[in-house]
Amino acid sequence: MISRIPSFLKQALLTTALMSAGHVYAAEGVGIVVYNAQHEGLTKAWVEGFTQDTGIPVTLRNGDDTEMGNQIVQEGAASPADVFLTENSPAMVLVDNAGLFAPVDQATLEQVDAAYRPAHGKWVGIAARSTVFVYNPSKLPETQLPKSIMDLADPSWKGRWGASPGGADFQAIVAAILEQKGEAATLDWLKAMKTNFTAYRGNSSVLKAVNAGQIDSGVIYHYYSFVDQSKTGENSKNTALHYFKHKDPGAFVSISGGGVLASSKHKEQAQAFLKWITGKDGQAILKDGKSFEYAVGKNAQSNPKLVPLQQLDAPTVDASKLDSKKAVELMTQAGLL
């Protein structure tokens, strides 16, 4: 019967059908470009769910926090990015300080616990990760664990810990120390770190080295261990995790951010994407998926294998003030970069 309908009418009917099925954006060929610095697996799962629900296609461009943040700043208003997602807050601060974000929709902000988003609402937390001290119990007995991340500056820690100073993850931790302890104390700590620590490329390499007994301990994010445990556990089976807690700078919880670019020509779709990933379905992917990052949505649950976020007793750090430029400057001054 449909074959007897003139083609322009058929098109109109088809469009209506697609609209009612929530596929209006796909039908119009309007998609969004996401500059993604979050783990690819996690973002792909978000994109799949979002596109399935809304019909809005998403093109991903992957990179790391600093690289993509700098790229957006360089591209300015001409950036093809509609949305920016990061692993850590400092790259969000970089783009925000350049005035390139549009305010996040109020409904989206309200879905996220106030502790996991900056008060100004220019970007929003999408997930979180905790700093953790990973150690090899056969090399470092529990009784000798440091009470604070600041203790790792002590000469007694020389040659006993590792980190990946070149990565955005560790640089976010330094930015948090800077925010809490100030410039002079941070520089002192970094100089002592230079003397005491062993540099690795990437948190996975730190974990592997601790597991293999090449180094006693390291400072990484929690999920590296949980991800490995969920697979074969071969790079973490000889390790344990120590959470500093007590609002220590080493108990820093880093917020992964999401923002809509002010220059986006698809703002409605871009806002819909942020709303989706911070909403019930998006946050459930954090609980059920393989990322082992924390959920930040109100009433959203994280993976039950994790130490609950509320028990980590993290320091209160204003994520919108995390200054990665200064952190990198101090790290360079200390000879770490």
Ligand SMILES: [Fe+2]
């Ligand atoms: Fe990471």
